[in-house]
Amino acid sequence: MKKLLAVLLALTMLFAFAACGGEKTNTDLPEQTTGAADDGTTVKTPANPTIRISTTTSVNDSGLLPYLLPAFEKATGYTVEVQSAGTGAAIQKAKDGNADLILVHAKASEEEFVNEGYGVERIPFMYNYFVIVGPADDPAGIKDCENAAEAFAKIADAEESFISRGDESGTHKAELKIWGEDVPDAEADKWYINAGKGMGACLSMADQMKGYCLTDKATFLSMKDELGLEILLEKGEDMKNTYSLIECNPEKLADINTEGAKAFIEWMTGDDASALIAEYGKEQYGAALFYLLEE
Amino acid sequence: MLLSMDRELLHIIGVTLRMSFFSTLISCTLGITLGVLIGQKSFKGKRTVNKITGTLMGLPPVVAGLIVYMLFTRYGVFGELKLLFTVEVMVIAQCLLITPVVINLTQSVISSNAAIIRETAVGLNFTAAKRLRLLLNENRQALLSVVLNAFGRSIAEVGAVSLVGGNIQWKTRVMTTAIMLETNKGNFSFALALGIILLVISLIVNIIANLLVKEEKR
Structure with missing residues (x-):
């Protein structure tokens, strides 16, 4: 047992040294050249x-x-x-x-x-633009809204489920800005769901709950095939x-x-x-x- | 910072304790019953059963969550029940995760001394019910460890509850998912503070459980 431990320890140290050594050589040889680029010129590896x-x-x-x-x-x-x-x-x-x-x-x-x-x-x-996605039948009727603020107000009036990121991400901050002073209270307004999760998880949740969600278009499109959601509003001036x-x-x-x-x-x-x-x-x-x- | 979110924090702790209590209760009721049955008997296939429960002890929480998610999703077998994103479904996922652990640990505890205790009990001419009581009483400490292990797994678990519970504020957010969220927000020190609170809760539960078992000894 002791022998095994000693061997393990020795191996660990060896690896540690090897790792340090590796870094050293990198800094010692800063101007090393890498392979040729497409146009035939060589690109120098930068110092760092x-x-x-x-x-x-x-x-x-x-x-x-x-x-x-x-x-x-x-x-x-x-x-x-x-x-x-x-x-x-x-x-x-x-x-x-x-x-x-x-x-x-x-x-x-x-x-x-x-x-x-x-x-x-x-x-x-x-x-790019944020988009508002939701169930295809659009129960809150936001399809013809001018901008996101108007759509949000309609969702709030209809008390349809709305899934908020709630994670202080850029998308969450954009959402809060659109609500302005009318931001729903997640404790009292049961339709307003503060998920505290990433974009993908929130979109899945919106799909499950047949709710609305503010999302970046890229993430939504990359998941669209798995979701029963449609883009209902895009390119409002407050969605940039x-x-x-x-x-x-x-x-x-x-x-x-x-x-x-x-x-x-x-x-x-x-x-x-x-x-x-x-x-x-x-x-x-x-x-x-x-x-x-x-x- | 901790004080400012007082009310919400209390709610989160409440949900956490409710979830962990029921997860522990259900998984231990099921698991200890089965574990005692398996541990006492020697039968063909016992090793296979132990291998299966032993393997399931390594079931990644996210996978347990995924299985339960697939079952309860809107398009899933139990989709009609509309249980996804509730505390109930979090308990279900945790039971799937924890019950095999309880079965395996319990049977291993019981197997180790069931034969000797049985001999004693038979010698004293005990009834079946009395025999079982003796068996459980003799293994009291070890079984308490099993229960606390189940509780510990439940309260510390994040993968499954995050997936099926959804980490919804004022509804399914528990300590672990709150810690994850604060980490994602970049509030690292606050997340760490929540982790310490979780440990303190765990400590209190451990102390109470140990007191209860000591009481019974008298």
Whole structure:
């Protein structure tokens, strides 16, 4: 038994050393070249080749980032580590020093992030629209509403089930903004369901309860086949959903890969990414899921 | 921060205790009965039964939740009952998860000394009912551990209850799903505080249970 323990311990230490050694060589050889890019030029691996992005589920789980990142990595030699969570948690992770930049969609929280010194500058770069989904027979009759606020009021009047994210995500904050002062009280108004869950789980719940839900279009379309829900309202002027990039502030947070974050932002706001974003979703869903902000 | 959400926190603790109480009660009633039956007897296939319950002890909570979800979904076999996203269905999912654990642990406790106790009881000319009482009484401490184990699994479980309960505020939100939600919101320290409260509740339940068993000894 003791022998076995000793062997295990030795193995663990060996692995630990190997891991440390691996990191060392990386920093010792910063200007290592990687394979040739498509056009035949070689791309140099940057000195600090790992970029940590903290982002929201609507960008990552909808497939946009997995679609864009290979092109970015090929063009620049960086490796991107993506952490996706609700906007609240995504920002908190960055405040805790666990990200080099954030890509989120909640203006007020983003401004707070910059004002508190965690972020350098808020760079809005793309947008799409939230949509209101619900049962096809639309019991609250919101189909012809002008905007989301009007639709929400009708749902409240009819006391039809409405599933709220309730998780301080960007979508939840957008929902609260639309309710304004008339935000229902989840304790008293039994039709208003505060689910405290991610977008996918809330959509499943709306399907089960034949209720309404405010969602980003990308997540909804990616799940549509499994749900008995329809898009009932889209493109109201109060349903615009803007995404921003913010580089974390190296003066406030330790070990930020500033060059990496800058390179990523430059690439994302550049022509290559713009062309890719504009195409995204057209093939699969017949329409683009994200639009670029006009400068 | 904890004080500001007083009322809601109390509600969450209430739902948690209600759920854990019924999960423990039902899974232990079923599981201990079956476990005692299996543990006392030696029969063909006993090993197979133990292997099955032993395997089910490793059933991932999310999978138990998924099975119950599929059964109670609007389009599922029991969809008509409209039980999805209620505390009742959370208890059902937890019983599916915990009962095999209780059966397996109970039979292992009983198997270890059933033969000796039976011999004693027969020697004393006990009736069947008295024999059973002696058996349970002798294994009191071990069975208490089984019950507390069941309770611990129930109160700490998040995968199944989150899936079938839906973590709905003022309805099905329990301590674990609240902790998960606060973590997702980025309120890490608040989530940790909730975790400590959960541990304190668990401690109190353990103390009470131990007192009850001691009382009975007299």
